[in-house]
Amino acid sequence: MAAEDRVPARGVLRRPGLRTVDLVVALALIGLLYGLLRLAPSLGAPFLPGTAPAQVSTDPADLPFYAVRSLLRMFTALIASVLFTFVYASAAARLRRAEKVLLPILDILQSVPVLAFLSITVTAFIALFPGSELGLECASVFAIFTAMAWNMTFAFYYSLVSQPRDLDEASRVLRLTKWQRFWKIDVPSGMIPLVWNGMMSFGGAWFFLAASESISVLNQQYALPGIGSYAAAAAAKGDLGEIGIATGVMVVMVIGVNFLFWRPMTAWAERFRVEESQAVEKPRSLVLNLLRRSVVPGLLGRALRPIGRVLDTVTRPFGLAEHPLESPVLRRRAGDVAFTVAVGAAVLYGGWQSFTDIQSTVGLGEFGHAFELGAATFGRVLVLLCAATAVWVPLGVWIGMNPRITRYAQPIVQVLASFPANFLFPFAIAAFLALGVSLNWGSMLLMALGAQWYILFNVIAGASAIPGDLREAMDDLGVKGWLRWRSLILPAIFPYYVTGGITAAGGAWNASIVAEVVDYGHQHLTGYGLGAYIAQATRVGDHPRILVGVIVMIVYVVTLNRLLWRRLYRIAQTRYAL
Template sequence: MAGEGGFPSRAVLRRPALRWVDVLVAAALLGLLYGLLRLAPALNAPFLPDTAPSFVSTDPSNLPYYAVRSLTRMFAALIPSVLFTFVYAIAAARLRRAEKVLLPVLDILQSVPVLGFLSVTVTAFINLFPGSALGLECASVFAIFTAMAWNMTFAFYYSLISQPQELDEAARVMRLTKWQRFWRLDVPGGMIPLVWNGMMSFGGAWFFLAASESISVLNRTYALPGMGSYAAAAIARGDLGKVGIAIGVMMVLVIGVNALFWRPMVAWSERFRVEESEAAEHPRSVVLDTLRRSSVPERLGRPLRPVGRALDRWTRPFGPAEHPLFRPQKRERTGDVFFAGALAALVIFGAWKALAYVQDTAGLAEFGHAFAVGAATFGRVVVLLVVATLVWVPVGVWIGMNPRVSRFAQPVVQVLASFPANFLFPFATAFFVLVGIPLNAGAIVLMALGAQWYILFNVIAGASSIPSDLREAMTLFRVGGRLRWRKFILPAIFPYYVTGGITAAGGAWNASIVGEIVEYGHHHLTATGLGAYIAQATGTGDFPRILIGVTVMSVYVVAANRLLWRRLYRLAETRYAL
């Protein structure tokens, strides 16, 4: 832009001043990059399975390094979890024939415990990277991924199938392509539940950190440097002092992650709330405010804009995106018979091969024993869900519908949910032994420490996402007490509660692996249940019983999902979607 006489104007010649906020953000990014580069050689260190150590050093001076290694694995698992969520949830919501397969598969994947995945994948990853610790690192990251991905996928799937019809019509009028609709409607519409469930999944993954870093399969234990393996070594030695030190470091780590990452994400996701009147208060984050004042993120994202425009152009020939509830009836009828037949043949063949393997090893009668002990775990899961619902639904509504309370309570809830409760198992074991509580009852408490938060987080997300205009209408009409709960609050949070309930149930089954068999020093407590059955089989490398245990657990979880949770999903979709 030229001024008088053809010379550039002052606005062009003026250079933006170097601001402290830009220096701070740039320094933080460079520090993060430097740390990752320094950490990279350790990930590819020499590794020999026969000589690998079974325990890590419990010297407290190693804890800062262990904390960095564990945190790196957690975020390395979060990235593929988000990608998996986007791809899998979109396929399940948009492809109706594929949905009939993808949702049951997701039920099964959610029901398979972390140890079930580890028993199969550890050897494969080690062989994929022979002589390198990278294979064991990949196995650990994959185990953490299995503790994160399913809950996030369920949450994003529900947000897709419950999109408001008027937004679908607007997308059609604007002729958005599938790619444009995904980034401008699907992701923004599901961002609030995705962030909350991502935060919960991240916290749930902390719960399985010990099993993911101190891996016991085939009568072998492989230990990776990390907080989980440090705690496992201290617990095995009965050193409560060092367990306490690990708990202190974990509290600092969890609080730091929530303050620097999840709190900004929660505050940022508020921009995607759909409502006609603005809420009185919004979540705030010092980190997010700092990033918004800085020009560094905008400059880093500028080179990616041509890529987004190119993808918009490339996807336009595929035509406009269809609404998730759109059903081409003729296509479904003509293709479903062949699709269902091929799927049934595949399932029957796989089941026949598995039964033949079990018959030749453990014997089919072992299924009866597994179903019997599974009934005990099923009873614990039911008790856990009932108690967690009665306790946390009112608390979640109170937090979610009161912005001032939420501002103080959300960080506390995030820390409680993110803290790996199995670090407290030694103290719980000592208490059970001292008081004389059998683990058959105490296991419910231990399982609840890792599973109850799914209900609380989803209820908070549901209550906080209720449009302000509806809240104001209820206040204006003076609707209160039991009527307000029955006609307004419970229907509004019902879809979120269903997501929380189904993931809490899956999390409880997974938590039974570490909650039904606990050790501290010379104390070894075992409860009657399917979790203890699978943990013992995994520790001894008994593949037939691992297969039996995982199969029986899958049957229990899929049956409960089909008979209860899927029906509640349909009810939420057809009757209670805002």
């Protein structure tokens, strides 16, 4: 063989040198670690409740630092939400008796407004880290966590309980341990709903960024450096110019997070989709393509493998991944009885303490007033849902059934759903004041700014998921107009609409707390409703009325879920599942 023929073979076997793509990924990783190390000292800054500033500086030069601090809180809360989702959803799906208790608790937790969690946890976290701003940071992250975790947990739980039987049988035939089953079966099968619901939850948490960074509780005002507290301070001054700057920075942040994080995640999650036919338009990401061409992620993965082996070894004594979990009948019954007694005792004790506290302070008659206010907010939620359905369902179907339009419109909808609508509240309030519109009516628009996108987002997903052969069959049969809507489109998108509707309703209830009480400059506008009741009680630290308001909101939300949304879910699963 000639020498020139042997040179290419040697080149093929030689280890590739450092490439530009590897250098870019490595520098990005180093820059991220460096930024975290630089931020770490500021998280534990000295803090005294009596002398803490009530507002942050509104100097635009501070906005880059504020933006990074807010992003750090958001992603810390996201990591905590994912860990909570894995533990709680797995327990609810695998422990059959505990499921009957864990699911109602989760249903109640998602009904509790974010401000209620803040009013309870701020003092506790400050006491946990005395003299340090870390306590306020933990309270802020916890508030953002409560805006993310519940939706993600429900999504992962439903993916576990609807897991195909053949995957369960395969895990037993292969004699996987519980750790192996979780990472090789459970997580991959639930990855797509987890990623998409995580993206929606992350977008919903932006809405409460201002409330979690500019905290008003117990007649005291605490402000953490962040883009949300900057917007709150600018709104308190009534400076629309500074609010416009904050809004512009927020737009850049939302687009950047979607481009650098969520777009790659949604494109990567497609590898876990199990379908007989291939999707017409798959999500694509330049960042994901860059990471796939680099060897750096593979090196990091190999470096972390020993940790997985250790955890697998530790979990082996707990047995194989049998589902349902195999255990002796007497031991299982004893565990169920002990768990039920412990949870029942805790619920009864908490209920009795709440009852005596309310009776001895504001009196049980306060519930009548709170339910009357709740009826007003309930009416606003219904009007919002009806209006959003009438507007966004036809538009969402048009976008979803046109793949070329979907490719360009879906990222725009993602950004709109992620943008914190309360940044636009000052502009809306200025318009209300100029036009003489009462907040009793204007609050519906403010609530819609943050809640309506869930319906549009899910309808687009449902319309784009309609199989092409069904569309072609309708075309061949000449089915058009209302008949096509009634026989194909509405049944196909119904499960997705129910998911969007229940999410939008929950978001509207939570948004009522910041939409029914709005401060703009020297103007303090208050609407008539349960959201304003809870917001005012939280501001002055009136714990009995906070408790009354939270209980009433839980009753409204849980009752609506049980009587309407759960039944619609059942219909969607039994009659309209493709």
